[in-house]
Amino acid sequence: MPPGTQTTVREAAFAVFAHWGVDRLFGNPGSTELPLLRGLPFPYVQGLNEAVVLGMADGYARASGRAALVNLHSAAGTGHAMGNLFTAWKNNAPVVVTAGQQARPILPFDPFLFAERATEFPRPYVKWSAEPARAEDVPLALARAFAVALTPPMGPVFVSIPVDDWDRSCTMPALPSLVTRTAADPAALAPLATMLAEARNPALVLGTGIANAGGWDAAIALAEASGAAAWVAPYAAREVFPEDHLNFAGFLPAWRDRLSALLQPHDAILVVGAPVFTWHVEGSGPFWPPAATLALLSDDPQHLAALPGGQGVLGDPALGLSALANLLQPQRRHLRAARRVDPPAPAMAPDHVMSRIAALRPADAMIVEEAPTARGAMHDHLPITRSSGFYTCASGGLGHGLPAAIGVALAQSARVIALLGDGSAMYAIQGLYAARNERAAVSFVILNNGGYAALTGFAGEFGLNHVPGCDLSGIDFVQLAQAQGVPGRRVERVDQLDEALDWSFAETGPTLLDLRLA
Incomplete structure (x- = not known):
């Protein structure tokens, strides 16, 4: 759309999205977002919770190298997403978040579903936050949001948009073409x-x-x-x-x-x-x-x-x-000895599980990890040997890995192996529904030790012998997966492990393995 064209805010916004290469919208719809969705020119990726939405967008942005577009509901929906918005901030993920706001004429009357201080809510975990003063300023605010998100160090941005803005008239702004990488002196x-x-x-x-x-x-x-x-x-x-x-x-x-x-x-x-x-x-x-x-x-x-x-x-x-x-001239130094790690004994333990995943994974598979107690075993027995081969959470918050794996799978054509603790998985288990809907090629591997083992293991740093609230026994992940349309298998014995991994890696859509660790 040429600059200066008279159009609606919605059509101008669609032109802004096209300019920055947006090819899908991650969201969970609410009433203050509905006018945006009329005539949407690309697919809508549905998440059953805003945390899932943000996690998928984060994974997609980092794996695709493009900014991901998210649409959230006003204060409550944005609040649900805040944990993974914090993670996107720590991950330097270029995520453009738009959030619905109530109609401008009733904003002074404290209406239902109103975000009173919308731009302050997501701070400090966004690079830039705005609610345009006029409807006709929305397209320019969106253009600026993409530029800020993609400028290193990259990160999420936030734009609050009143529900009645989308059908207002505006003038299409000129859009920049930016080169954002800066070489050191x-x-x-x-x-x-x-x-x-x-x-x-x-x-x-x-x-x-x-x-x-x-x-x-x-x-x-x-x-x-x-x-x-x-x-x-x-x-x-x-x-x-x-x-x-x-x-x-x-x-x-x-x-x-x-x-x-x-x-x-x-x-x-x-x-x-x-x-x-x-x-x-x-x-x-x-x-x-x-x-x-x-x-x-x-x-x-x-x-x-x-x-x-x-x-x-x-x-x-x-x-x-x-x-x-x-x-530098190539240095004639003695070659370093290869890093050696002893092979693990066969057992339903993280080190053996990681070694078997390393042996059986497809050559181009990508790893997404949110299994804190197994990270050491992963480092030792599941080497990352390819570019774009590994994604994890920089924030330490849980609930990112499962949806992020879906986003990575949507951005890439290779199989994604999501290594998840049982506690981590439960923060965003409804993300399996999105994996089913999107036919995401993800093997969700639940390293099930029946508790928040990372927390109990860390308790010694503070002189604690017991931490309450860390027992997660009794959760059936296969039933949770099947209820959302994802096939799953439970693996209790080490002699079942290879067959289950082979099955999961060979499937074209999502699968779940509930590995009961000894």
């Missing part, structure tokens, strides 16, 4: 290259920002050019480096003393696409080995603002990694 990168070249034993600490910028190959190139060990930053929410590569060193913990001990052998440390560092508990001692030189490269100004010493460089991680690799 070459003069700032040169000292980083010197640091790596002169180091005896350099290390790279790689974070989610690398995957967000498409830096998988660039990270490999720099590790090989510098001879550096490649560590995964604490709580990285994406794949950052092939875990079967000789330079792969392992995963850094979110405990200060343990992290510093693992990095102790290194005399130069370059952190890329992550803060220095993400901690889970209060710790003591240095943030990194005192004898090591430290530098940070990130496109997130907040990472630089919180840098506790060392040198910080602002810029696109993928472009920066490539530039650094080009500045």
